[in-house]
Amino acid sequence: MKKFRVFVWKEFIHIWRDKRTLTILLSMPAILIILFGFAITNEINDAPIGIYDKSKDELTSKITSNIINSGYFKLEEIIKSDDEIIDVFKKGRIKMIIIYESDFESNLTKFNTANIQIISDATDPNVANTLVNYAKSLVNNFIMIEYNISPNFKIDVKMRYNTEMKGSFLFVPGLITILMMLIGAMMTALSLTREHEFGSMEYLLTSPLNSYMIIFAKLIPYLLIALFDIIVILILGTVVFGVIIQGSLLLLMFECLLFIIMSLSLGLLISTVSKSQQVALMISLMGLMLPTILLSDFIFPVSNMPQWLQFITNFIPARWFNTIIKSVMLKGAGIGNIINETLYICGFIVLFLGLSIFNFKERLD
Amino acid sequence: MKHVKSITVENLTKIFGNFTAVDNISFDVEQGEIFGFLGANGAGKTTAMKMLCGLLMPTSGTARIAGFDIYKESEKIKRNIGYMSQRFSLYEDLSIIENIDFYAGIYGLEKKEIRNRTNEMLEKLNMKSIKNEMLSSLPLGWKQKLAFSTAIIHKPEIVFLDEPTGGVDPITRRGFWELIYEYAYSGMTIFVTTHYMDEAEYCNRISMMTEGRIAALGTPAKLKSDYNAIDMNEVFIKIAEVKRK
Structure with a gap:
């Protein structure tokens, strides 16, 4: 356990020393939320x-x-x-x-x-x-x-869950999804690939640390950063943009944690198949960010997509999470309402972790 | 001092697909010996060394490191070996002292013990006044000495060096070998791969590898007389020529 602590400490030093990346990671939620909130808006004004x-x-x-x-x-x-x-x-x-x-x-x-x-x-x-x-x-x-004409019928329209049709109701949950993917998957993929690229991984593996310890120690700092970012988004979303969290905050955080773990495992998987940080970056950006933004129901509604594309979205974890977070945040759903989606996320975790462990062992051979 | 075998290798083989990287090699290394593992690039040196360090599973054959079986007792082996590769294992964005603390820490050394050994080591390397400098600001030769010293901070029985002096000037290389000698003298077994033939002269015994097999094994003096050569360079070339015929 002491060895593990030493390792986690080292990871924090790495992150702390790389001030530029750290600044980006910590300020990203604020910047994105302001961009989406004020600039990229579909609402009509003037x-x-x-x-x-x-x-x-x-x-x-x-x-x-x-x-x-x-x-x-x-x-x-x-x-x-x-x-x-x-x-x-x-x-x-x-x-x-x-x-x-x-x-x-x-x-x-x-x-x-x-x-x-x-x-x-x-x-x-x-x-x-x-x-x-x-x-x-x-x-x-x-x-x-x-x-003073009144038609002989009246349509009563009710815009539920977002009476004022605010865009923030859509992008606050959406941003959480994207940021978790970015920090979880991309950053861990990069940080693990770095150890392979510089050859320090070999050294670590000849030490008494076992490979699970190495991996978990690498994941922990990013888990914390991701949690920090979620809290920033939630605070900005509620205070500045008036999004009210309808469901239980505890459930929301639990689901977020689950999704972070999923993206960390995905990052791990990427690191096991990339030889250099550049490859890892390319895979994360092209293979992850784009589908996450385009196919997660965040910007473009999945229900409008052709059947085959809808089928593909099933394999995008962000799509399930987007449903979860919208239901919990905006509709006040309980765990019972989103049990299916939650199970999907759990399934992805098991799949990615399993593949990573398999690849990790292969790579050493 | 009685003869204790630090490393015993029997019929060790590693096959990747249909390529035999290491082909049925056997040798012993005694405690306190500097054992040189020589060969051209791709001769199988690094693969052989990785199997001995527990980084690779052998396809067949057996080996005992510090008395422990490489299949069954890899955890015990890890605690008794040090490893340093040409692809340098220290972290550039950590300071000297942070690097040392980290490597000492992952071997589970006690705080007090770490402090003592760190002081002793910095004294020896003459780096006490710059211990808070980032590693990236050091010249390559210093980094390598530091990498070697951290690789043995837990006082292992055997240390594996994989082309430790790649890309360093001859004077720094000499300084590095002096450091190695000092530790070998105190009983540490040194297993080193290199392709600098002048470095081979520093070793007690040498094994020359070509195409995954050990082509020659013995003291530098014996190899030179066997092949009727004036230096190790000539031995190397002659072995390569024999192979070609």
Whole structure:
């Protein structure tokens, strides 16, 4: 046990001496959460739009001000002729143009119908869709109130678990998944490969330390760093972005710990197949980070993927963890709700550890 | 001093796939002896040494290290051997003293014992005043001396040196060998591989390996007279030529 302590201490010195990496590891959660929180957002705020009012009556100006005052849109351009429309879009700033037909108000009173055209820049289809929907519902609501029309049915929409449709509810759990993968798998893979690359592993194996001790001593510091990062994300997520942890914090931490252990074992496995740190880095980045980001249900919904790709996501541990963490954090799920996913993670741990031990022995032979 | 065998090797063989790296070698090394393991690159020196250190499982044959069986008593062997390779085992980002503390620590030495041995060692290496320097700031020759000293900090019976002087200038190499001599004198068995033929002269006995077999074994003087050569270089070339014919 004393030998083990000596070894863990050495690992801490290594990490401590490599100030640059340490800084990156510890500041990553804060940086990422700020990036995702403020820059990379799908929420609509102050989208620049243009208005082409051919009618210029009281009603159209009321509708326009109603749209602008909603906070979602910002009036950037008043368009005066049809020719201008194309030019405005080509300049690229304007996301959407609202066009009222001439005699809008009088048409509405006379014929009980009037036309509004919405043209939107669909180079980013998601944004275009959202903008159009917002604008449509703003206009409809306004007309309903103004003319006191009520349709003979009512759809009651409830956005559960994220009533305000906040992006932070999605990216806070997502970031935990990605960071755990990064620190757990990539850093341990690098740190173990380093010992092989510099030849110190041979020396360690001729010493009375057994190989399990060496491996566990290498994993412990990264386990602690990963836990630290999770706590930072959770604190920033709740304090700055108002994500409320619905489920039990204990269960959440337990599941995180399980996922860290999974990614540590994955890192171990990578180290057993890489000859140099560069190879380990490439495998971790290309083979792990990309699938984790793309196929984990974090950014792109798995349910929208073609069948064969959905099948592949089953082998991405992050996909299971993403479900777990979202259920526990946002929906207040108990262990009973996520037992399947948890078992998957456990399965991955057993698989990766088993393969690593097998490879580790092979490599020495 | 009575003759005690530190290493006994019988018919040791290692086969990788269909390549025989070490082919049925047998030899003994006595306690306090400096035993040189020579041969061209790829002759099987390192593979043979790795089996003796417990880093590789032999395909067949037996060996006893410090009286312990390499199959059944590898844990006991580990406690009684030191190992240093050409790919240098100390950590560049640790200071001299941290490196020593680490290696002493993983052999389970007591704190007081570590302090005593460290002091003694730094004194001997003349590194006391720079013990807090990072290893990366030291010249290669010093690192190698330090690596050797840490490899034997637990006072092993046998120390295995795998091309310990690779890439060092002749004067530093000489200084390194003086250090080795000192320990051999105190009864430590030294098992060393090298491909510097001048270093072979420093050894008590030499085994020349070619293609996984021991082609010649004896004292440097005996090998020179057997092959009618003026130095070990010539012996080496003659053995290689015999092989080619």
